[in-house]
Amino acid sequence: MREIELKDLRAIFRKLKPERVVLVTSVDLHGRPNVMVAEWFMRTSFEPPLVAISIGKTRYTHKLIKESKEFVVAFPSSEMVKEVVYCGTHSGRDVDKFKETGLKIREAKFVKAPLIENCILNLECKVVDSLDTGDHTIFVGEVVAAYYKEGAILLEFEGWFGSLEDFKSCCAKF
């Protein structure tokens, strides 16, 4: 192994394929839902059941979660590549991603952010803590309800969509 420069870390992480992502839904003050694609997710407690997501401070979802203190994490299935790529390359400030992708949503029980149909797992989360971490914020969410879809296969990417070139090469594969 060879030492790499820290400025190259972002590119190196992209080589750790296949990539995995989750969808994160949230709502604005008027209840309008949005969805983003996030790679930076982990669980962080069994009891109580807690999950953590890192959201970039400039992202629209960051504003929405900070205001509403709620979000839903949904694990996309292998059939949702196009929808996920679209959501990962557009901002909810500009478009209604649900309308554009046709992703079907369902009302959650305890939070205003919607569930996404056809995902393998949907987790309704209430923010219980947060931590400022550089250019992102970690939001810690307590899972207050969960939904599972039997038989679906988790989406894994061979390509990524952080740049236009990556996006094109990713689309070309599917």
Added chain:
Amino acid sequence: MREIELKDLRAIFRKLKPERVVLVTSVDLHGRPNVMVAEWFMRTSFEPPLVAISIGKTRYTHKLIKESKEFVVAFPSSEMVKEVVYCGTHSGRDVDKFKETGLKIREAKFVKAPLIENCILNLECKVVDSLDTGDHTIFVGEVVAAYYKEGAILLEFEGWFGSLEDFKSCCAKF
């Protein structure tokens, strides 16, 4: 999709295969190194480069990181299944996992925790913040040095090793 009981969440997460893990090294007050297997890892900032790991409060590594405020995250390659399974089913309180597995280590530049040879990516991390999250703690580490091994393939598990039965079925596959 159907709603599930929150007590079943742990079992449901195990169905989201393949599983991915990282190795986390740390040292005790005498400089003796240990390594654990962690699933709950994410990045959390581009600039500065930060990563986050959730470590169970009862784990030996929790004590070591809390004391030393340093750790290394290493991404195992597909050739390291047996070593990873061993590390994931034994505690550094009882055994020297490096000795038992034959995992080769290399001195890090800025932290006392060792690098692991043959891993795809090694990240030297200094703890810059932490957050109490239920039965775990999130440690946020700033990456102060990184090492990459070209051409290796990331380890992905079809089985997991949280229980003896899982461990046996996992070993049987390799």
